[in-house]
Amino acid sequence: MEKRTLFTNKGLGIALVVPQVLLIFTFFYWPAGQALYWAFTLERPWGGGNEWVGTSNFTQLLGDPVYWNSILTSLIFAFSATVLAMGVALTMALLVDRELRGFRVYRTVLVWPYAIAAPALGVAFRFILAPEAGFMAYLNHAFPGLWNPALNGAQAMIAIVIAYVWKYIGYNFIFFLAALQAIPKSLIEAAAMDGSGLLRRIRDIQLPLLTPTIFFLVVINLTDSFTDSFGIVDLMTAGGPNRATELMVYKIFFDGFKGLDYSGAAAQSIILMLLVIALTVFQFRFLERRVHYK
Amino acid sequence: MVERSPILNLISQLLLFLGLLSALLPFAIIAIAASHDLRTVNEVPMPLTPGPYFWDNIVEAWNRADLGPKIVNSIVFAAGxxxxxxxxxxxxxxxxxxxxxxxxxxxxxxxxxTLMLPLEVRIVPTYAVAANVLSPYQALLDISGITWLVRQATGIEIALKWGLLNSYTGLILPLIATATGTFLYRQFFLTLPDELTEAARMDGAGAIRFFFDVLLPLSRTNMAALGTIMFVWAWNQYLWPLLVTTDAAHGTAVTQLKELIPQTNGTPDWHIAMAGTLIVMLPPLVVVIFMQRWFVRGLVAAEK
Structure with a gap:
């Protein structure tokens, strides 16, 4: 789409775009290029620049079970967080969309958790789910040793998923509700008059009309779970116990800044970058074309 | 509501109430835990009625994590x-x-x-750039041979250096570029009628005048929406402030939370930790509660 009426001062037009171009060059493209360079080189131990090592950083990484562990934990985290956050949000949005008494309260309050910083959530849920204080202690009192995320890897994973999902239900809810309210009420009413019940209407009218939203949210949720999880992991489990919650983004941080292994961290960054790019391209190329009911 | 069905409505209300409860319960637990003393907060189970120490704990958390200056930092950072x-x-x-x-x-x-390059995946090299923002340009000069030329011609060695670590600029500048924001405005500008531009030009307004006197006032809604979302987003940033502010004086409220978590073998003073968490999470929450309409509208519009 283009405007018919434009301003003719080319120089001014270019000048206006320069600040943003400088910013994305300096803080996005240069670092991304730098990561690429580091990923294929190794720093010489006594200075003197980097040595080209080809793909050896990647082969080393992909031969390392610790790295595969971080991929696996990231995938487990991403899928369980996405399914839970979207499932609960969709249920809530469908119910709020029925506009029963008090729906305005629900519509307002269910968004609030999204305002909370992930690290603050990490601290809060660390207390709420702590084995020795808070509420899980009650459970441990009744069944000693049942719950201890500090020792049990699976439980640590459950704990970070709960904290993360609690925040992202609010986000998904906003989108589901907006999409549901865009569906004409007459459509639902006509179906009801034809004798279809609530579940039938959800299955045959609302869900099909929601598919673009659902696919959009799947991609956003997966991407965010790869990136926004850092704060929660850092403050709740620090990747432990025994690397059970060492997500990819946490391992990049750890290897890069604590281990000072720039080449290894850069190679991991490239892999994660490819994953995010693949997801985004998939969304724009494939989903936007295929899933369209408008 | 489409049909009358008391049983269905009852089930819906029950589920909704359950949802509401699980959305609010963590807030309540944080606030209640922040109102007890050390002994009560560690009771099993913790009493669900608020205790009398709320204010004491807030003050203690405030002092222990040095939250005053940190909140000022956070406000400057998020608003910037x-x-x-x-x-x-x-x-x-x-x-x-x-x-x-x-x-x-x-x-x-x-x-x-840039949508495909979130900060977290390029974190190590972005940190390196923040240590010297001019390093990309220095590298370009080196590669293109200009550094060498200048040295040969004048004997001056070009060494560009501008470090951003431990400064507001370093916190803010790398996070300012925005694809979503640009699209939000672009979509909006495209919906404006061409006649508006024609009329402005006929009245003798140039591009700058048109931008400040016509476009910006018209995009007030957009600005409110984008501003709200980005304020909350920036306040909640953790990884970037954690790296850029190595010196304690420049930390933000969110990175300061780490100071409040009880050590594994230390005193389990969760009441202080929860009071601190409450302080840190309150500003974005207040912004969202008061600006909810803009916040929701902006989120939905920006992703279209």
Whole structure:
């Protein structure tokens, strides 16, 4: 789409775009290029620049079970967080969309958790789910040793998923509700008059009309779970116990800044970058074309 | 509501109430835990009625984590990022929509592609750039041979250096570029009628005048929406402030939370930790509660 009426001062037009171009060059493209360079080189131990090592950083990484562990934990985290956050949000949005008494309260309050910083959530849920204080202690009192995320890897994973999902239900809810309210009420009413019940209407009218939203949210949720999880992991489990919650983004941080292994961290960054790019391209190329009911 | 069905409505209400409860319960637990003393907060189970120590704990958390200056830092940081994004996005979209020049589409796509490069995946090299923002330009000069030329000609060694670590600039500047914001404005500018521009030009307004006197006042809704979202987003940033502010005086409220977590073998003073958490999470929550309409509208519009 283009405007018919434009301003003719080319120089001014270019000048206006320069600040943003400088910013994305300096803080996005240069670092991304730098990561690429580091990923294929190794720093010489006594200075003197980097040595080209080809793909050896990647082969080393992909031969390392610790790295595969971080991929696996990231995938487990991403899928369980996405399914839970979207499932609960969709249920809530469908119910709020029925506009029963008090729906305005629900519509307002269910968004609030999204305002909370992930690290603050990490601290809060660390207390709420702590084995020795808070509420899980009650459970441990009744069944000693049942719950201890500090020792049990699976439980640590459950704990970070709960904290993360609690925040992202609010986000998904906003989108589901907006999409549901865009569906004409007459459509639902006509179906009801034809004798279809609530579940039938959800299955045959609302869900099909929601598919673009659902696919959009799947991609956003997966991407965010790869990136926004850092704060929660850092403050709740620090990747432990025994690397059970060492997500990819946490391992990049750890290897890069604590281990000072720039080449290894850069190679991991490239892999994660490819994953995010693949997801985004998939969304724009494939989903936007295929899933369209408008 | 489409049909009368008391049982269905009862089930719906029950589920909704359950949802509401699980959304609010963590807030309640944080607030209640922040109102007890050390002994009560560690009781099993913790009593669900508020205790009398709320204010004491808030003061203790405030002092222990040095939250006063940190909250000032957070406000400057979040407001700086939000304002910067709102302004730079408007400028870029104005240029992309209302001007024609070579390379416009390249710029548009270059901004678009940054969506695929979240901070977390390029964190190590971005940190290196923040340590010396001019290093990309120095490298370009070195590679292109200009450094060498200048040294041969004048004997001056070009060494560009501008470190951003431990400064507001370092916190804010790298986070200002925004693809979503640019698209939000672009979509909006495209919906404005051409007649508006024609009328403005006929009245003798130039591009700058048109931008400040026509476009910006019209995009007030957009600015409110984008500003709200970005303020909350920036306040909640953790990884970037954690890295850029190595010196304690420049930390933000969110990175300061780490100071409050009880050590594994230390005193389990969760009441202080929860009081601190409450202080840190309150500002964005208040912004969202009061600006909820803009917040929700902006989120939905920005992702279209």
């Amino acid at each position: 990022v939000a304002l910067g994004k709102v302004f730079i996005a408007a400028l870029t979209a104005f240029s992309i929509v209302y001007f024609r020049y070579w390379g416009k589409m390249v710029v548009f796509w270059a901004i678009f592609i």
